[in-house]
Amino acid sequence: MTPANTRTTLVKLTGVSKYYGNIRALEGVSLEVAAGEITCVLGDNGAGKSTLIKIISGLHRHDAGSFEIEGEETVLANPRAALDRGIATVYQDLAVVPLMPVWRNFFLGSEPTRGRGPFRRLDVGLMRETTRAELLRMGIDLRDVDQPIGTLSGGERQCVAIARAVYFGAKVLVLDEPTAALGVKQSGVVLKYVAAARDAGLGVVLITHNPHHAHLVGDRFVLLKRGVMAGSHTRDSITLDELTRQMAGGSELDELSHELARVAQSPQGTGDTPYDQAAHRPADRTPRDERDA
Numbered sequence: 001m002t003p004a005n006t007r008t009t010l011v012k013l014t015g016v017s018k019y020y021g022n023i024r025a026l027e028g029v030s031l032e033v034a035a036g037e038i039t040c041v042l043g044d045n046g047a048g049k050s051t052l053i054k055i056i057s058g059l060h061r062h063d064a065g066s067f068e069i070e071g072e073e074t075v076l077a078n079p080r081a082a083l084d085r086g087i088a089t090v091y092q093d094l095a096v097v098p099l100m101p102v103w104r105n106f107f108l109g110s111e112p113t114r115g116r117g118p119f120r121r122l123d124v125g126l127m128r129e130t131t132r133a134e135l136l137r138m139g140i141d142l143r144d145v146d147q148p149i150g151t152l153s154g155g156e157r158q159c160v161a162i163a164r165a166v167y168f169g170a171k172v173l174v175l176d177e178p179t180a181a182l183g184v185k186q187s188g189v190v191l192k193y194v195a196a197a198r199d200a201g202l203g204v205v206l207i208t209h210n211p212h213h214a215h216l217v218g219d220r221f222v223l224l225k226r227g228v229m230a231g232s233h234t235r236d237s238i239t240l241d242e243l244t245r246q247m248a249g250g251s252e253l254d255e256l257s258h259e260l261a262r263v264a265q266s267p268q269g270t271g272d273t274p275y276d277q278a279a280h281r282p283a284d285r286t287p288r289d290e291r292d293a
């Protein structure tokens, strides 16, 4: 984390609320994104994570509270306005054209051209070379930038999207659950590029369910629960164990563990309840996950 006196705050939300009709999606949420830092937003399903980033990326407007970009109170009209202010968002269902080459997707919507008037053409050579060079600069060595982007793994596609945001000069990079659908190894690769974007000086907002991923790279952590803030911590003020505990619902998890213990001990536990299948199972029918454990 950068020392407090040299931090540049790029985005600051204070007491932000958002209602969908009479559904309260967010209430009084505050968060800061600084250059060269990763702010993680953690929360369970329906906690309001996507709603929060939709406000930051200009898709929705907040109903209360303040939203500042580089110290200036702002209401974004649309995602284009957010992009113009340097806020790039990578959604989980990446907006790519699977059959088009990697370089074409890299420049989608911002294609360079050469020549004039009727001789104006897409500058394919430049796009190919730039894509290759930019990916390489982020440490991504693609065999072939001409391959359709649909042939890349989910992790690689996330990395291309991050490299693209960096290349087009984003100051703030917002990532909605970039590791949600990925295995351990690919998640690691994506987190490496998230860290690379931070090292390039961007302010990153990382949405995740996974406290391990958050704690690996995060500088700040905002916990959401049913639309309200359940905690806000800096990296040195919370351990991974505590973050995991708070994420899992802390006391709710303790209650659940007591309840489960009660179920296991209850007298019905010896009868034909669904909880007692293990007693009736032949030795070779152990479920797969128990066998592998």
Ligand SMILES: Nc1ncnc2c1ncn2[C@@H]1O[C@H](COP(=O)(O)OP(=O)(O)OP(=O)(O)O)[C@@H](O)[C@H]1O
Pocket (backbone or CB within 6 Å): 020, 023, 024, 025, 043, 044, 045, 046, 047, 048, 049, 050, 051, 052
């Ligand atoms: N367009 C909408 N109209 C009405 N209610 C909505 C809308 N979008 C979200 N909500 C509600 O707002 C709450 C927060 O939703 P949100 O999508 O922000 O949660 P989330 O933390 O991103 O969840 P998930 O982890 O499942 O993606 C939920 O109760 C959801 O049902």
Ligand SMILES: [Mg+2]
Pocket (backbone or CB within 6 Å): 049, 050, 051
């Ligand atoms: Mg969501």
